C-alpha cells in the first residue's frame with residue numbers, strides 16, 4: 001500500500017512538470033489513471049477470489065449449471081428457472097488462455113485448472129413436484145424374457161394408478177430405431193419420465209450398445225451435454241443374478257442409472273437391483289409399488305443432479321493446477337470413467353443367450369464371432385430338387401456352396417432380417433478378434449458336419465453327397481456384416497487359396513472397409529431403399545450418417561472398386577421400399593453396378609417376440625416384383641444407361657438386371673468362369689468383371705418357360721406331394 005502511495009506521488013510530480021506546471025491537466029490524467037486501475041483491480045480480484053480453503057476459486061463447473069429446485073413450485077405448474085449453463089468446453093479454454101499468457105508455450109500441453117466437483121451436499125435440492133401428470137415411457141431390453149415380463153408388470157401397475165396420461169412401453173432394441181430420438185433429442189412431451197428395466201449380462205449383449213451410446217452422447221461435444229435435463233425424471237430397475245454373478249450383480253443397470261443422471265436426468269427413485277433367483281418377484285413388486293407411490297404422493301423429494309460415475313476419482317482430485325494434455329481435455333469432462341476399464345468381451349460367448357438362440361436356429365457359431373449354416377437350397381440340391389437362384393444366374397451349385405459370416409454383428413437392424421432380438425449390434429468392432437485361419441477351419445468343419453447329418457435323409461443323391469465335402473463357393477452373406485471383420489482380406493485370401501469363390505455381401509455402411517477390400521469373385525452392396533427416409537425405416541441403421549455412408553459406398557463402387565464384378569442387391573418389402581424407382585435409378589447411375597439382383601423379401605416370423613415388424617402383407621407376390629423390375633429397367637434405360645433384364649428364378653422370387661455388356665450376339669453371359677477367375681487372380685495381373693464371364697443357360701433367361709428352374713432337377717411341390725401321400729394312404 002505504502003509503495004503505491006509513493007508511486008502515485010512521484011507520478012504526479014512528473015506529470016506536473018510534463019504539463020508545463022498546469023495542475024488542471026495533471027488532475028484530469030490522474031483521475032483517469034485512478035479509474036482505470038481501480039476497475040482493473042476489480043477484475044483481477046474477482047478472478048483471484050479465494051474459496052473457503054484459501055485456494056484459488058476454480059472456474060464454474062458443469063455441475064453448477066442447474067435448475068434451482070428450491071425456487072420451483074411444480075404444484076403451481078410454474079416452469080423451473082434455469083440459471084445459464086456454463087459451457088464445459090469454454091471453462092477449460094478460458095483457463096487455458098489465461099495461463100498461456102504467463103506460461104511458456106509447450107506444444108499440445110496446456111496448463112489448466114482441473115475441474116473441481118462440488119460436493120454432493122451442495123447440489124442437493126428439494127422439489128415439490130408431483131408426477132401424476134407425467135408422461136411415462138417404460139423402456140426395457142430382454143434376452144430371455146424376464147425383463148420384458150417385469151416391464152409389462154410395471155406397465156400394468158402404472159396404468160392402474162390412474163395417472164392423467166397412459167404410459168407407453170418400448171423395447172429398446174426393437175421399438176426404438178434410433179436411441180438419439182429419446183436420449184439426445186428428448187420427445188417434446190410435458191413431464192416426461194423414463195423408467196428402464198434392464199437385465200445385466202457379463203457376456204456381450206445389446207445392453208452394451210445401449211450403454212456405449214449413452215457414453216458417446218456424454219462425450220460428444222456437438223450435442224447438448226445434458227439432454228436429459230428436459231425430463232421430469234427417470235428410474236432404473238435392474239434384474240440380475242447375485243448367486244452366479246456376485247461381483248457383477250446388476251452392474252449394467254447401475255451403470256445406466258449413473259449415465260442417465262450424468263446426462264442431466266433426475267432420479268425419482270433409487271435404482272432397483274433384483275436377483276431373479278432369490279425372491280425376485282417379491283422384490284420387483286416392492287420396487288414397483290415404491291415407484292408408484294413416489295409418482296403419486298405429494299411429498300417433496302430430493303434431486304441430486306448430474307452426478308458422474310467418477311466421483312471417487314474426483315473427490316481425490318486436487319484443485320491445484322494440473323498439466324492436462326489437450327487431447328485429455330475432453331476426458332476431463334467425461335461423465336464416466338470408473339467403469340471405463342474397457343473389458344473386451346467375446347461377441348458371442350458360449351454361455352450367452354445369443355449363442356443359444358443362434359444354435360437353436362441351426363447356426364454353428366465358429367470361434368466367438370463367426371457363424372455357418374447350411375441353407376435349404378443346399379439340402380434341396382443334395383436331394384436333386386434344384387439349386388437356388390445363384391445357380392440360374394451365376395452357375396453356383398448349391399450343394400457346393402457354404403454360407404458363412406466372419407461377423408455375426410451388424411450395424412443395421414433391417415426389418416426383413418432373420419437375425420433379431422438377441423443379436424449383437426455395433427458401429428465399431430469392440431470384441432475379441434479370432435484369426436482368419438481359425439474361422440475358415442471352423443466354418444468348413446461346421447459345414448461338413450451338417451452335410452454329414454444329411455446322409456440318412458431320403459432322396460439324397462450319393463454323388464452330390466460326396467461332392468459336397470469339397471466346398472467350391474463361399475457366400476459371405478449369412479447374417480451380420482462380413483466386411484466388419486478386421487481381417488476380411490486375409491480371410492478372403494484363404495478362401496481363394498483353396499479355390500473357393502467368394503461372394504461378399506455388405507450393407508453399404510462401411511465405406512472405409514469397402515475401399516480397402518481386395519478382389520472378390522462378386523461384390524454385393526445391399527440397396528434397401530430409394531431414399532433417405534425409407535432407408536431409415538427399412539434398415540434401421542445404427543449410424544447417424546447412414547445415408548452419407550451409402551452414398552460414399554456407391555462412389556467407391558464406381559471408382560476404387562470399379563475392377564470388381566459388382567452387384568446391387570435390392571430386397572423388396574411391400575409398404576416399405578417399392579414405391580419409387582427413380583431413387584434406385586439415381587443410385588445405379590452413381591454406383592454403376594455390373595448387375596442388379598432384385599429379390600422379394602421372405603417372411604421370417606411376425607413381430608411378436610423376434611422384433612421383426614413384417615407381416616405376410618409386406619411380402620410381395622412374384623408378379624409385383626416383375627412389375628417393379630420392368631419399371632426400374634425402363635427408368636434406368638431412360639437415363640441412357642445400358643442395362644436389361646437378363647434372368648429370373650421365379651421359385652425364389654428373384655430377378656437379374658445386367659449391364660448390356662454381358663450380352664453378346666443376343667446371348668447372356670452372366671455366369672462365371674470360376675477356373676478362369678482363379679487363373680487371373682494367381683497371374684497377379686489386373687482384370688475386370690468381363691474377363692471371367694460364362695454363358696447363361698437359356699432356361700434361366702427372363703421370360704423363359706422354366707423361369708430359372710434347371711430342367712435336369714426334379715421339381716418338388718410340397719403341397720402336391722402331400723396330397724399324393726394322402727391319396728396313397730386312402731387306397
Ligand SMILES: Cc1cc2nc3c(=O)[nH]c(=O)nc-3n(C[C@H](O)[C@H](O)[C@H](O)COP(=O)(O)O)c2cc1C
Pocket residue numbers: 141142143144145146147148199200201202203239240241242245248249250251276351352353
Ligand atoms: C450368460 C449370462 C450372463 C449373465 N451375466 C450376469 C451378470 O453379469 N450380472 C448379473 O447380475 N446377472 C447376470 N445374468 C443373469 C441375468 O441378468 C438374469 O437372468 C436376467 O433376469 C435376465 O433378464 P432377461 O431375461 O430379461 O434377459 C447373466 C445371465 C446369463 C445367461
Ligand code: SF4
Pocket residue numbers: 410411412413414416417418419478479480481507526
Ligand atoms: S444388413 Fe444384413 S445382417 Fe444386417 S440387419 Fe440387415 S439383413 Fe440383417
